[in-house]
Amino acid sequence: MSGAHSSLITALLAERKTTTMRHTPHKLLVALAFAGHAVAAQSAGYTFSLIEAPGDGYTTANTISAAGQVVGSGGPDGSALSPRVWLDGVSSMLMLPPSSTGQAHGINSAGHIVGGITESGSNSQAILWTGANATNLALPQMSSSTARAINDVGDIVGDSSFGGGLSNATLWRNGAVIVLPGIGGEARAINNSGQIAGVYAVTEDGPSGPTVVAYQAARWDNYVLSTLGGPNSQAYDINDAGVVVGEMFSSEGYIRPVRWDGTVATDLGTLAGEFAVAFGINNAGQIVGSGLKASIFDPASTFEQRAFLWDGPSIIDLTSLLDSDTLAAGWVLEVAHDINDQGWVVGSAYNTLTDARRGFVLAPVPEPETRAMLLAGLGLIGAIARRRATVV
Template identity: 30%
Template sequence: MKLIAPMCGLALALAFSLPLFAAAQVPPAYRATALPFDSAKLVINNAGDVAGTAGGRVALWRRGTGLAYLTGSGEQAYLGDMNDVGQLVGSSDAHPTIWQLGRQPVTFEAGRYGGAALAINNQGTIVAMARAVPGEQGPRDEYFIYKDGQRNWLHGLLPWAINEQEQVVGTLRGATQDAAVWQGGIYHELPDQGYSLARDINDKGWAAGGTSSEITTVYGAIWKGDQLETYGLGYANAINNAGVAVGYWEGARHAMMYSGGRTYDLNTLWDNSGWDGWSLFFAEDINDAGEIVVIASNEANFAQQVLLLSPVPETATAAMLLAGLALLGGLHRAIARNAIAPMRTI
């Protein structure tokens, strides 16, 4: 019986929100550039570099130079994160690895069965995983911060991201599975509606993820310290230093944005000229310039394509964003008129 109400609520949400998606008639706020990546882990930094995998190989894309491979063919590699310096972290042949264009890869030990680097900040502090058993990640794996050759274990936390203050955000391991922030050996549980997950944290300490009172219905969430802002249906994957978060709505397979107390469907904000039949279904990451890496899909042929969404007109500088002017001029007007759900604060 508990599933009936959430499903009815989801149906009503779809019924009321989908007409709004179609009705918006405003200039596009983003232009799209196709990127040569597989639809797997994607990261964009504040230099506008995009990291991902192409043909199963970890690779880096830069404007003007295009794609550069950082791993070889047949190498078992995984991408975890990239910082603004252009350092990529992940794993190669089951060892935590750091890659940087023009330099030899660096590996470090995680334990008897290897592991992977999951996140890195601009100071080079890394969040990593040590496998408890050979093979894939599992519930008994352990996590640690790797800095200056030393490990600091994160017992009890499933980590996702680290900021410049070495705050690590993730989910508490155990029965509750609540979002939490770790700093200096202390865990701080974030407020939620009953269940929560946090996937990213910016340099202000604001976290992004999702929260719910029922497992079947998740709402985008931004935590500004102990203040929880809940948005429309969906889940936030990433947040920039202006507090703009992006993610997805699994029920409608739409890429979403959460900003300024409002929820947006990115499908109403991009210039899809030349992309007939394509829709944006997953937003992976956003940088301080408002550039977003998304995955688009074509339902007619089941194809997928990674796209870089760039603001139109281009935002001025990251400094203006950090001053609170997250989206400027025509971009701000186009986005503001496409909101589909208000914010709720608790």
């Protein structure tokens, strides 16, 4: 990110997502086949569950597949995390080389996971986990690389750099590594048609090479780059209809959550403050993200973040869906990172009483007959995943 833009996003939305088939840059993630959790509450037609595991002081949930598999992370604190697989409350680690950390950014319907690994003293290398196997996707000439999303046909997108220069949006397809157009690019999401969403840098020549002056939300169709517009914008997710979501600077200099239908940008509005970002979209067009709870011009404002759901035309504070016991226990939902086609939302929750941070799943309560089918399907997913998982 560019200087001012990066620092502003970091300050306002420290728990940001980056896309799936959905992504999550800068987060160490895990895969979870979510079939219910011990810590759960139900309110207003939703079930709220915390993602926890023994020994974890910090967890987050960043991506959820159509099958209910959740990508997240766990560890003793926010700076020492490992990718893990949670199954019915049992935690296992994804395969990692010794003395390394892992970042799992995306998962597809087959349970294939992509991300990056960082060994001691080295840069990130793109990785693909299939069951108990880990495949390094990096080319020898890459100085760093990260895989951020994978679709159902196995196309993988992310970014890579050569010789320590600016990153390039990158596509891994059928064994080939394709560097996409756009200097300073990052591919963050890919749909099942192969359309890619992300960002590229607007640069000016400087004495020591290109200097980034802005970022533009981008889409790649058949390897061709097109900008989505805006003086400074970023794209985080794309659904199968090609609708993209992300953020755009307004004329007043505020960060606004937007959806792009083609090149037409629609401001989704905010909860109350001037700043918000849209991180995920499903095929029904529901959008989730995070924004400030109050205006920055309010003298009493504490710059609190809240997760939101946009279901057209209204925007909803997801914390308002929690029951009274959960609220009394101190939990608020700060960031919604992703939403699947069943309307399950995953993200990061914060406890105002204990200062704890945990991943969460907020799931609509289905009708009785739908619930029986769902639990049967999730049980099958759990059985398959148990055969695949390897504890290291």
